[in-house]
Amino acid sequence: MLKCRNVWKKLAPLARASSTVCRQNVRRAGLPNGRIPARVPVAHMSTGPTGGGGENHLYVLLVGAACLGGGIYAYQTIKGDQQRYQDRINEISSRSQKAATEEPTTPIQSEPPAVKASKTEAVPEPETQAAPSPEEPSPPVPDVELAAAPSETAEPPPADEPVVEAPQEEAAEPPAARVVEEEPSPPSEPSPAELTEPPPAPVVESEPTAAAAAESPSAEPPEPQPEVVAVSGVDSTPASLKVPSHTPYLLIGGGTASFAAARSIRARDPGAKVLIVTDEPDLPYMRPPLSKELWFSDDPSVTETLRFKQWNGKERSIYFQPASFYINPEELDSAENGGVAVLTGKKVVQMDVRGNKVKLDDETEISYDKCLIATGGVPRNLQVIERAGEEVTQKTTLFRKIDDFKSLDKVTRNIKSITIIGGGFLGSELACALGRRSHESDLEVIQMYPEKGNMGKVLPEYLSNWTTEKVKREGVKVITEALVKSVTCKDDKLEIQLKDGRLVKTDHIVAAVGLEPNVDLAKSAGLEVDSDFGGYRVNAELQARSNIWVAGDAACFYDIRLGRRRVEHHDHAVVSGRLAGENMTGANKPYWHQSMFWSDLGPDVGYEAIGIVDSSLPTVGVFAKATAKDTPKAATEQSGTGIRSESETEDTATSPVASSTPAPAMEQHKDDYGKGVIFYLRDKVVVGIILWNVFNRMPIARKIIKDGEEHADLNEVAKLFNIHED
Amino acid sequence: MSSIREEGKDQIIFVTKEDHATPSSAELVEEDPNDPYEERGLILPSGEINWNCPCLGGMASGPCGTDFKDAFSCFHYSKEEVKGSECLEQFRAMQECMQRYPELYPQEDDKVSETDKTSQDSASAEISGANSTSPTVQDSNTTQPNTEGSVES
Numbered sequence: 001m002l003k004c005r006n007v008w009k010k011l012a013p014l015a016r017a018s019s020t021v022c023r024q025n026v027r028r029a030g031l032p033n034g035r036i037p038a039r040v041p042v043a044h045m046s047t048g049p050t051g052g053g054g055e056n057h058l059y060v061l062l063v064g065a066a067c068l069g070g071g072i073y074a075y076q077t078i079k080g081d082q083q084r085y086q087d088r089i090n091e092i093s094s095r096s097q098k099a100a101t102e103e104p105t106t107p108i109q110s111e112p113p114a115v116k117a118s119k120t121e122a123v124p125e126p127e128t129q130a131a132p133s134p135e136e137p138s139p140p141v142p143d144v145e146l147a148a149a150p151s152e153t154a155e156p157p158p159a160d161e162p163v164v165e166a167p168q169e170e171a172a173e174p175p176a177a178r179v180v181e182e183e184p185s186p187p188s189e190p191s192p193a194e195l196t197e198p199p200p201a202p203v204v205e206s207e208p209t210a211a212a213a214a215e216s217p218s219a220e221p222p223e224p225q226p227e228v229v230a231v232s233g234v235d236s237t238p239a240s241l242k243v244p245s246h247t248p249y250l251l252i253g254g255g256t257a258s259f260a261a262a263r264s265i266r267a268r269d270p271g272a273k274v275l276i277v278t279d280e281p282d283l284p285y286m287r288p289p290l291s292k293e294l295w296f297s298d299d300p301s302v303t304e305t306l307r308f309k310q311w312n313g314k315e316r317s318i319y320f321q322p323a324s325f326y327i328n329p330e331e332l333d334s335a336e337n338g339g340v341a342v343l344t345g346k347k348v349v350q351m352d353v354r355g356n357k358v359k360l361d362d363e364t365e366i367s368y369d370k371c372l373i374a375t376g377g378v379p380r381n382l383q384v385i386e387r388a389g390e391e392v393t394q395k396t397t398l399f400r401k402i403d404d405f406k407s408l409d410k411v412t413r414n415i416k417s418i419t420i421i422g423g424g425f426l427g428s429e430l431a432c433a434l435g436r437r438s439h440e441s442d443l444e445v446i447q448m449y450p451e452k453g454n455m456g457k458v459l460p461e462y463l464s465n466w467t468t469e470k471v472k473r474e475g476v477k478v479i480t481e482a483l484v485k486s487v488t489c490k491d492d493k494l495e496i497q498l499k500d501g502r503l504v505k506t507d508h509i510v511a512a513v514g515l516e517p518n519v520d521l522a523k524s525a526g527l528e529v530d531s532d533f534g535g536y537r538v539n540a541e542l543q544a545r546s547n548i549w550v551a552g553d554a555a556c557f558y559d560i561r562l563g564r565r566r567v568e569h570h571d572h573a574v575v576s577g578r579l580a581g582e583n584m585t586g587a588n589k590p591y592w593h594q595s596m597f598w599s600d601l602g603p604d605v606g607y608e609a610i611g612i613v614d615s616s617l618p619t620v621g622v623f624a625k626a627t628a629k630d631t632p633k634a635a636t637e638q639s640g641t642g643i644r645s646e647s648e649t650e651d652t653a654t655s656p657v658a659s660s661t662p663a664p665a666m667e668q669h670k671d672d673y674g675k676g677v678i679f680y681l682r683d684k685v686v687v688g689i690i691l692w693n694v695f696n697r698m699p700i701a702r703k704i705i706k707d708g709e710e711h712a713d714l715n716e717v718a719k720l721f722n723i724h725e726d
Numbered sequence: 727m728s729s730i731r732e733e734g735k736d737q738i739i740f741v742t743k744e745d746h747a748t749p750s751s752a753e754l755v756e757e758d759p760n761d762p763y764e765e766r767g768l769i770l771p772s773g774e775i776n777w778n779c780p781c782l783g784g785m786a787s788g789p790c791g792t793d794f795k796d797a798f799s800c801f802h803y804s805k806e807e808v809k810g811s812e813c814l815e816q817f818r819a820m821q822e823c824m825q826r827y828p829e830l831y832p833q834e835d836d837k838v839s840e841t842d843k844t845s846q847d848s849a850s851a852e853i854s855g856a857n858s859t860s861p862t863v864q865d866s867n868t869t870q871p872n873t874e875g876s877v878e879s
């Protein structure tokens with residue numbers, strides 16, 4: 001368009017001049033009588049000739065020259081574009097062959113530089129777009145000045161793009177041949193949504209380039225090559241058979257948050273069609289049993305069945321729902337009442353926010369109306385291990401998924417010594433679970449971490465020390481204040497050198513040193529990443545941008561009560577996933593229902609917690625003595641639930657005061673922190689609460705945090721929990 | 727007597743049962759029944775059914791979700807003398823659907839109804855049968871609220 005304008009500008013003065021001259025001639029001709037021609041000072045352009053008869057010839061010459069010049073220019077441009085188009089198509093076709101065999105990400109990365117290298121306008125887009133559209137009849141209008149770009153109107157899904165401007169209407173291309181025109185600037189990165197599935201992918205960006213417009217219609221008749229595009233045509237490829245090209249609800253990631261959102265969406269939007277895309281091979285499952293209950297199972301085939309027996313004797317699978325709950329992705333579009341479809345083994349590598357679509361690692365594109373990003377995270381590793389070489393990394397497990405559980409289970413049956421690096425939730429739970437196993441086999445279980453005690457970053461020091469003693473009693477050799485300096489492999493054994501000089505020899509390492517939230521899509525989608533907490537930055541309603549929400553481990557959200565935070569717990573994934581699902585169906589609710597978390601360290605120590613539980617905050621702990629009734633086992637037996645999170649989330653609107661039952665008299669033991677309540681304070685307001693071996697009181701704790709009041713005497717607050725009773 | 731100890735920034739209080747026998751003087755903010763942000767139970771303040779209630783488990787979202795919603799809505803709004811008597815068709819459809827997914831909706835007769843929180847809904851035998859078939863892969867809900875709220879015919 002700009003080019004056109006420029007051209008016109010150049011021609012305008014000449015045109016005006018010639019029209020002026022023309023008018024003058026006509027006037028003179030039309031005044032045969034001696035009427036004095038009104039010497040109206042018609043705008044004499046500097047270029048306008050004022051002569052007599054010769055001026056006719058001059059006029060013709062000028063106009064002719066202008067037209068010829070314009071025509072030549074247009075011809076050159078079109079020719080050049082055709083050539084570029086051809087080159088581009090060749091490149092793409094060769095690339096699509098490469099993409100079949102190698103990393104799909106490299107072509108994408110090499111594409112933006114290639115794009116920038118070629119020309120200001122992102123040439124590939126219009127060409128790949130043009131290629132699929134030859135299926136529609138498009139009368140070629142190789143007119144440079146008509147930046148004609150009728151949009152694809154057959155598209156139900158939202159082209160919220162400002163599809164091409166006014167000049168569109170001039171074009172007379174009936175069944176919208178979709179022509180995409182790019183902005184000259186480099187958002188060619190988000191834009192390289194190469195159209196591989198013609199029908200549903202809406203127009204990406206619109207920017208009138210005469211060249212683009214001209215080349216696509218003109219390119220089509222001579223070069224109708226739909227097959228050149230990586231995934232061609234309507235449904236000729238196997239990929240497009242399996243994957244729906246459009247889904248109203250797209251959930252990226254197949255974990256807890258995603259499943260909770262799917263359920264929420266289906267509950268609120270009747271007949272909703274939800275597509276979950278996950279790079280794991282498994283259907284959505286819950287993670288907590290992977291480090292707890294599954295290890296306590298007596299079933300030798302537990303790694304296959306993934307079923308575990310809860311404390312109350314009831315068995316269940318770690319999968320949220322069996323496979324029959326879901327429908328096949330192919331059937332999603334046609335399902336009358338909608339459903340939830342899970343696409344496993346596919347990774348979303350790119351996101352086009354303006355076009356409302358994503359691209360998978362096999363080049364397929366899926367467009368959506370609403371999208372949830374629930375990509376969770378990847379376990380962190382110690383740098384010393386990463387640099388230590390393959391022998392060491394082969395003997396190291398980063399624990400998160402079902403596959404990790406299976407391989408660790410296998411490994412621990414065959415080795416003599418295992419070391420867990422990390423003293424947080426995962427590390428301590430695994431240590432306890434493996435420590436239990438060590439009673440039967442002669443497996444040595446070592447746990448090492450830089451803090452002074454287990455859960456050192458969560459529990460106040462006195463409690464952390466107490467917990468460490470309990471962990472030791474589970475059969476774990478605990479090494480505190482241990483900083484790993486180097487890890488080497490000698491004689492098929494690992495040697496861990498600590499900074500204070502100690503040397504630990506072991507057969508296998510489990511690194512439980514934190515989670516790196518997965519923000520791979522941030523760049524292509526233009527999403528903000530939080531620098532303090534990591535993860536995608538979202539608002540209190542969990543929204544990142546229009547039509548995009550984030551939930552679970554990857555979401556750094558604004559908690560109205562407690563401030564901005566990012567939470568990596570199971571119940572938070574459920575709560576935030578459910579909330580995101582509600583908001584995707586129009587609820588607009590902020591994060592309000594505070595999620596909780598829990599941990600069990602053996603049969604004697606279990607706690608539930610809510611809010612900000614950071615050991616650096618001042619705490620007030622109120623304790624009584626624990627009886628045999630106050631253990632995690634007893635709690636679940638009484639409430640009839642297997643997982644305390646279930647009892648939390650499936651439980652609603654119970655009265656805040658726990659029912660009281662007569663309790664046995666008990667002694668006071670000064671240093672025995674059997675059971676109690678610990679309050680975490682920030683500026684005298686309770687921001688976090690731990691219920692220590694006290695169960696089924698979470699609603700009270702939630703209420704106290706929600707109120708956000710300053711309480712003068714926390715002992716009085718502790719009374720609300722009735723800690724002496726069951 | 728309660729004993730108080732300080733360890734740095736952390737305060738530790740040990741209390742006996744007697745210490746906690748007197749009612750608490752801590753004040754809690756009064757709950758607003760119409761708070762739009764709060765998580766709701768099965769029945770919303772407007773009288774509608776909250777399909778997203780965690781108490782329903784996967785009932786409203788599974789393959790038989792639509793049938794379940796039809797049947798339960800019909801029952802809920804039923805004004806007949808025998809509540810839900812005109813809803814037999816919907817319940818039959820729901821049962822049929824559930825029978826097609828025995829994995830998801832195991833046919834157990836001895837399970838207690840776990841979905842009804844409201845005491846005004848009298849559960850028909852079919853409802854309790856249907857609700858009890860809610861997937862056992864979901865843990866059955868706590869028995870405590872059941873004793874408060876569930877009504878079984």
